[in-house]
Amino acid sequence: MNDEKVKIRRNLALKEYDIKENPAGDQATFAIKFVKKNGELVFIANAVAAGLPFNAKENRMRGVRPVDKKFNPTGHITAVDIDAIVEWNGKRVVL
Secondary structure (H helix, E strand, C coil): CCCCCCEEEHHHHHHHHHCCECCCCCECCEEEEEECCCCCEEEEEEEEEECCCCCCCCCCEEEEEEECCCCCECCCCEEEEHHHEEEECCEEEEC
């Protein structure tokens, strides 16, 4: 059996990001792994989409905020460059 991670295309991951709530009406959560500009690898196991103070889509950025199981914020909003996303919900992001 192949040990390689399941893959997801970046455009499909971004479509999932755009889904703001699940069918139950709760905020949609996701897991994301990305590389910051300084080279640090960041993993957020439970995050929600968050707004940024600038046009995120035009700047190829998305805002994410870590939350706990009850959707309470556990950290600050982080701007993520879409080109730096490595994993989405445990799947390796590919172009």
